[in-house]
Amino acid sequence: MVILKKIKKRETSFGIIFIIRIITIFITIFFFATTPILAQYKIGAPVPDFTLEDLDGEVFQLNQFLNKQQHLLLFFVHSDEMSSIAKLEDMIAFFSDYQPRESYQIIAIIEQGQDTEIVLERLSQLKEKKEIPLIILLDVEGEVSANYEIASYPTILLLRVDLHLRRAYDRFTTRQEASFYQYLKFIFTSQKSKDTGNGCSDDVCPPPPGFE
Numbered sequence: 650m651v652i653l654k655k656i657k658k659r660e661t662s663f664g665i666i667f668i669i670r671i672i673t674i675f676i677t678i679f680f681f682a683t684t685p686i687l688a689q690y691k692i693g694a695p696v697p698d699f700t701l702e703d704l705d706g707e708v709f710q711l712n713q714f715l716n717k718q719q720h721l722l723l724f725f726v727h728s729d730e731m732s733s734i735a736k737l738e739d740m741i742a743f744f745s746d747y748q749p750r751e752s753y754q755i756i757a758i759i760e761q762g763q764d765t766e767i768v769l770e771r772l773s774q775l776k777e778k779k780e781i782p783l784i785i786l787l788d789v790e791g792e793v794s795a796n797y798e799i800a801s802y803p804t805i806l807l808l809r810v811d812l813h814l815r816r817a818y819d820r821f822t823t824r825q826e827a828s829f830y831q832y833l834k835f836i837f838t839s840q841k842s843k844d845t846g847n848g849c850s851d852d853v854c855p856p857p858p859g860f861e
Contacts, residue, residue, distance in 0.1 A: 702786065737772070
């Protein structure tokens with residue numbers, strides 16, 4: 650009887666361990682399935698190089714911006730996602746109004762869809778009006794977006810001067826959008842001398858939540 654009890658006890662223990670392992674596997678699978686799409690790009694890691702043409706057919710390669718600008722922003726949009734185009738326009742308006750002192754470059758990467766011509770005309774006119782460092786590149790086949798594993802639009806990558814990742818925003822919710830602009834004000838210095846009521850004093854802004 651004692652031996653049988655020990656055997657049953659061992660079987661119960663093995664059963665519990667097996668169940669725990671199964672649960673652990675499911676949790677791991679769930680974690681990787683729900684992790685933001687850009688999680689594979691660690692802060693400080695280099696991003697993939699690419700070569701694309703702009704609206705005039707001029708060829709640009711990401712590596713040509715190496716050590717050229719203090720800040721480089723990759724802004725992924727889709728011509729069929731008008732909300733992402735609107736977010737790009739909002740960011741252009743922000744830079745036009747904020748007037749950073751540091752050198753920067755915005756690269757809009759447009760994955761093309763049915764409304765491409767309308768979107769390109771819209772962005773081209775905006776670029777001429779605002780006169781900020783904006784390059785609009787066409788991802789005709791969607792290869793760059795696929796290589797970067799872009800799943801939602803807009804997706805924004807902030808790169809350092811060495812083209813290593815500084816920050817990534819791949820789910821542009823209202824909260825993330827607010828954090829994005831607060832972070833821009835944190836890393837950029839405005840040419841304006843007056844406080845705009847955004848918590849900044851003498852052109853120095855408080856860090857975004859989580860960066861104190």
